[in-house]
Amino acid sequence: MSEPGPPSATLSPPLLRVEHVVKRFGGVRAVDDASFAVERGSITALIGPNGAGKTTLFNVVTGFQHGDGGTVVYDGRAILGRPPWAIARCGLVRTFQITKALAAMPVIDNMTLAAPHQPGEHIATLLVRPRATRRREHEIEARAGELLETFGLAAKRDDYAGTLSGGQRKLLELARVLMAEPRMVLLDEPMAGVNPTLGGKLLEHVHALRERDGTTFLLIEHDMEVVMGHSDRVVCMAQGAVIAEGAPEAVRNDPRVIDAYLGGGSA
Amino acid sequence: MSESADTAIRPGRERLDRVAGGLGGLGGAGRGPLLVTLALVVAVALVLTIAYGLHDVAQRGVNGLVSGSYFALGAVGLTLVYGTLRLVNFAHGDLLTFGAYMAFLANVTWGLPIVVAVLFSVVVTAALGVLSERVMWRPMRGRGAGLLQLMLMTLGLAFVIRYGIQMIWGTLPRRLDVDVTASVSFLGLRIGRTELIVVVVGFVTLLSVGLMLRVTSLGRQMRALADDMALAEVTGIDTDRVIVATWIFAAGLAGLAGVLYTAAIGTMTPNLGFFLLLSLFAAVILGGIGNAYGALAGGLLLGLAQEWSTLVIDARWKVAVGFAILILVLIVRPQGLFGRGERTA
Amino acid sequence: MTVFAISFDALTAADFWIGVGVLAGTYAIFTLGLQLNVGYTGIVNFGQAGFMAIGAYTMGILVVRAEWSLWAALPVATLTAMAAGVLLGLPSLRLRADYFAIVTIAFAEIVRYVAQNARGLTGGNQGLLGFDDQWLDLSDTILGWLPQAWQDQFLLPLLLVVWVTVALLTVLLILLQRSPWGRVLRAIREDEDAARALGKNVLAYKLQSIALAAALGAIAGYFLALNLSFLSPESFEPQFTFIGFTILILGGLASYVGVALGSLIIWTLLEVTRFIELPLAAEKVAALRFVIVGVALIVLVAFRPQGILGKKQEMVLRE
Numbered sequence: 063m064s065e066p067g068p069p070s071a072t073l074s075p076p077l078l079r080v081e082h083v084v085k086r087f088g089g090v091r092a093v094d095d096a097s098f099a100v101e102r103g104s105i106t107a108l109i110g111p112n113g114a115g116k117t118t119l120f121n122v123v124t125g126f127q128h129g130d131g132g133t134v135v136y137d138g139r140a141i142l143g144r145p146p147w148a149i150a151r152c153g154l155v156r157t158f159q160i161t162k163a164l165a166a167m168p169v170i171d172n173m174t175l176a177a178p179h180q181p182g183e184h185i186a187t188l189l190v191r192p193r194a195t196r197r198r199e200h201e202i203e204a205r206a207g208e209l210l211e212t213f214g215l216a217a218k219r220d221d222y223a224g225t226l227s228g229g230q231r232k233l234l235e236l237a238r239v240l241m242a243e244p245r246m247v248l249l250d251e252p253m254a255g256v257n258p259t260l261g262g263k264l265l266e267h268v269h270a271l272r273e274r275d276g277t278t279f280l281l282i283e284h285d286m287e288v289v290m291g292h293s294d295r296v297v298c299m300a301q302g303a304v305i306a307e308g309a310p311e312a313v314r315n316d317p318r319v320i321d322a323y324l325g326g327g328s329a
Numbered sequence: 330m331s332e333s334a335d336t337a338i339r340p341g342r343e344r345l346d347r348v349a350g351g352l353g354g355l356g357g358a359g360r361g362p363l364l365v366t367l368a369l370v371v372a373v374a375l376v377l378t379i380a381y382g383l384h385d386v387a388q389r390g391v392n393g394l395v396s397g398s399y400f401a402l403g404a405v406g407l408t409l410v411y412g413t414l415r416l417v418n419f420a421h422g423d424l425l426t427f428g429a430y431m432a433f434l435a436n437v438t439w440g441l442p443i444v445v446a447v448l449f450s451v452v453v454t455a456a457l458g459v460l461s462e463r464v465m466w467r468p469m470r471g472r473g474a475g476l477l478q479l480m481l482m483t484l485g486l487a488f489v490i491r492y493g494i495q496m497i498w499g500t501l502p503r504r505l506d507v508d509v510t511a512s513v514s515f516l517g518l519r520i521g522r523t524e525l526i527v528v529v530v531g532f533v534t535l536l537s538v539g540l541m542l543r544v545t546s547l548g549r550q551m552r553a554l555a556d557d558m559a560l561a562e563v564t565g566i567d568t569d570r571v572i573v574a575t576w577i578f579a580a581g582l583a584g585l586a587g588v589l590y591t592a593a594i595g596t597m598t599p600n601l602g603f604f605l606l607l608s609l610f611a612a613v614i615l616g617g618i619g620n621a622y623g624a625l626a627g628g629l630l631l632g633l634a635q636e637w638s639t640l641v642i643d644a645r646w647k648v649a650v651g652f653a654i655l656i657l658v659l660i661v662r663p664q665g666l667f668g669r670g671e672r673t674a
Numbered sequence: 675m676t677v678f679a680i681s682f683d684a685l686t687a688a689d690f691w692i693g694v695g696v697l698a699g700t701y702a703i704f705t706l707g708l709q710l711n712v713g714y715t716g717i718v719n720f721g722q723a724g725f726m727a728i729g730a731y732t733m734g735i736l737v738v739r740a741e742w743s744l745w746a747a748l749p750v751a752t753l754t755a756m757a758a759g760v761l762l763g764l765p766s767l768r769l770r771a772d773y774f775a776i777v778t779i780a781f782a783e784i785v786r787y788v789a790q791n792a793r794g795l796t797g798g799n800q801g802l803l804g805f806d807d808q809w810l811d812l813s814d815t816i817l818g819w820l821p822q823a824w825q826d827q828f829l830l831p832l833l834l835v836v837w838v839t840v841a842l843l844t845v846l847l848i849l850l851q852r853s854p855w856g857r858v859l860r861a862i863r864e865d866e867d868a869a870r871a872l873g874k875n876v877l878a879y880k881l882q883s884i885a886l887a888a889a890l891g892a893i894a895g896y897f898l899a900l901n902l903s904f905l906s907p908e909s910f911e912p913q914f915t916f917i918g919f920t921i922l923i924l925g926g927l928a929s930y931v932g933v934a935l936g937s938l939i940i941w942t943l944l945e946v947t948r949f950i951e952l953p954l955a956a957e958k959v960a961a962l963r964f965v966i967v968g969v970a971l972i973v974l975v976a977f978r979p980q981g982i983l984g985k986k987q988e989m990v991l992r993e
Contacts, residue, residue, distance in 0.1 A: 126867065139729065150873035160870035164861050174854070175861050175870045182854035183874075185882060242872055417772045469976065474769055475716055481975045483925065484916050488968025495961035597960075603912075603922070607783055610776050649787040652780040659777050660765040 083132035094302030110299035122225035153245035165224030173206035397632025398531025402586035403610035404624035406579025412555030412619025417641025422606030428584025445559035458580025502596035699836030704936035707890030716863035727910035729892020759888030899992030926984025
């Protein structure tokens with residue numbers, strides 16, 4: 063790892079703390095007493111064999127599934143049990159394993175949709191304050207244009223998102239998340255199905271954002287090269303539990319982690 | 330994980346039984362809800378008995394079983410089609426209408442004996458079901474039609490059947506050549522002779538249907554398909570054959586239900602099936618969608634609930650009682666009394 | 675052999691086309707609500723006839739039984755329909771689309787049963803009348819502004835008011851749909867979870883969508899009532915919702931302009947069939963009209979699901 067850790071990491075409390083979270087499906091504990099923390103401004107990788115409960119944990123943290131126990135503290139607030147949209151508004155925004163590009167909407171609408179503080183999203187303020195709506199819309203469109211430029215999607219601005227390639231959709235989804243002005247981004251397998259060139263670009267964007275805005279990233283990733291080369295910390299799950307947490311090298315050499323991958327069969 | 334991988338490579342009967350057993354719901358792990366439901370029915374009957382006397386409760390209970398029998402017959406086909414093809418068939422009620430008018434055609438227009446007319450009606454309605462599968466549903470499935478698309482097409486088909494019948498026979502109520510005035514008394518309860526026959530035919534059919542679904546391999550395959558089509562395909566079921574069998578079964582029973590309804594009520598109009606459709610949906614949802622036994626139980630429960638409600642409130646509201654139950658079940662327990670799994674988005 | 679004959683006299687008569695126009699306008703408003711729900715939010719509302727009934731009957735009851743002014747009754751009745759939409763949606767919008775469709779049709783049927791059976795309030799099957807005196811006064815006034823030659827067309831004012839309303843509502847809905855609010859609705863139609871993940875309160879938006887559709891249903895109900903001068907439960911049978919869906923698919927999902935077009939085509943078709951002289955009783959000719967609707971619905975959905983003006987890229991029907 064070439065970059066130094068963010069300076070504030072050791073001084074302030076972690077941005078996200080997951081404590082003893084449990085999620086059951088029938089008799090199966092998909093997430094079993096999982097605890098870990100994500101430092102402010104870090105890039106943390108969440109790894110583990112298939113079926114380890116990583117995506118389920120994402121779902122519980124972001125409110126898409128109800129947790130059956132434990133607490134999740136984000137920026138000093140307990141968020142477990144709050145609805146997904148409320149959690150997203152706190153600045154904790156996620157992507158999905160299977161990209162959710164809104165196919166029948168133009169790329170630009172995908173982007174502008176995500177921006178917060180648009181008074182025109184509420185029917186009352188839309189009717190009462192049309193000018194504020196328009197002003198904010200100009201800001202949003204300008205920001206969306208910049209981001210599309212940065213992500214190399216400017217030419218696709220007015221195309222339906224459904225016409226984009228798989229890799230472009232991943233880029234769009236990341237760009238869209240950034241429109242939401244997040245302080246922490248949860249990426250579920252951002253590299254899956256993306257060619258290496260685009261993947262490299264995506265990672266560049268992640269680093270740039272962390273440097274510029276101090277955005278915190280937690281990403282589920284299977285590619286060990288990506289994990290080792292780009293994350294500050296690694297959390298490893300197996301069978302619903304967190305079995306190791308720490309610096310990438312340390313986690314990679316942890317016998318429990320090696321055991322989990324060999325025992326689980328897939329990586 | 331490893332357990333399911335193991336069973337996945339062991340197709341055939343065992344696997345199928347597990348799927349179908351889970352679907353059946355009233356067997357194995359599903360016995361709890363059944364007992365609770367039975368206890369609830371007994372409790373309601375007791376409370377009503379204390380309030381209104383045994384005779385009234387029993388008499389309306391008998392009436393409830395009469396309507397419950399045609400509700401159940403109609404609902405079982407609706408639920409199998411719904412479960413198997415993910416087709417919310419708004420034309421199912423009109424299959425009942427079609428069945429009733431086919432019986433009218435044979436029995437009154439052609440003067441055939443009622444038994445022959447009933448058989449004719451069942452066969453022709455089943456044929457209509459298969460025809461709709463071949464002409465509409467199979468091609469649309471092939472094109473990957475969406476839920477709303479299919480729902481709207483069933484609505485269109487419902488219009489064509491219902492108003493096609495109205496074009497031929499008009500809106501005047503029609504009667505079958507059966508005696509609806511004679512009645513028999515039993516333990517002080519009165520039941521029309523035709524109604525008695527309806528209940529007997531209805532229950533014998535329901536029992537045979539239940540038995541057929543449990544014992545025969547075709548029945549098990551139908552239930553398995555209604556529960557999980559992808560899984561059933563993996564286990565090597567000839568889905569196309571089972572789908573056609575499901576239509577024969579669903580439409581044939583709908584035809585019979587239409588005739589029984591007409592026999593019990595006395596008259597038929599082109600609206601009878603649509604009028605019954607929401608009650609059938611209520612029975613299906615009570616029992617849990619795709620659950621054939623659930624639909625049978627749901628139909629009987631709905632019949633009892635509607636008739637017993639007339640003790641408490643005016644009889645003209647009894648149909649609305651069925652709709653209210655439908656909405657209540659969907660909101661409180663959308664998986665149905667015997668269902669499992671999530672029915673929310 | 676002249677089995678079929680169309681009496682062209684009737685088809686060239688102005689009052690025939692005025693009647694068609696009023697019906698088409700009324701159901702265009704009705705279907706605008708469906709468009710908002712189905713085409714732009716992805717909610718399968720099969721209970722639009724129920725909202726129409728709530729609006730129309732609340733208006734009728736307030737005027738006839740409570741002796742309110744018609745103009746005061748209209749906004750209150752609209753709010754009542756909207757409240758009904760919220761009450762229906764709150765528990766049931768969480769359900770899957772197919773279940774929601776069944777719940778809404780059951781709701782509409784309950785409303786119709788109440789209209790049929792709460793005779794003291796609604797007049798039951800006998801119907802409710804006497805709510806349109808103030809409208810008739812206004813209608814006469816409007817008629818007075820029109821050229822002398824048109825004075826004998828007493829439905830002309832209603833036609834004008836209906837279509838002015840259709841135009842205004844269409845423009846309003848197009849503006850709403852182009853606003854950030856409409857953008858959120860379309861995102862919900864596409865993928866609820868994506869909208870949630872971006873901080874949108876999906877249930878709140880769906881409730882707004884259904885409440886607005888209910889208001890549109892109610893407004894259509896007023897025009898229906900003024901057209902017939904009479905309210906009876908028959909006018910709110912579920913098949914009217916499905917005629918609305920036929921209009922919707924014909925005009926094209928996700929196209930507000932298509933709604934007016936679809937409504938004009940469907941009602942012209944339905945009314946013209948009245949004048950095909952078949953050797954059939956009136957009830958059988960009436961049945962023929964619905965057979966046509968059924969066939970149209972099947973053929974359209976199967977072969978041209980994007981309708982006349984719908985966009986193929988926004989083909990919400992197929993997913």
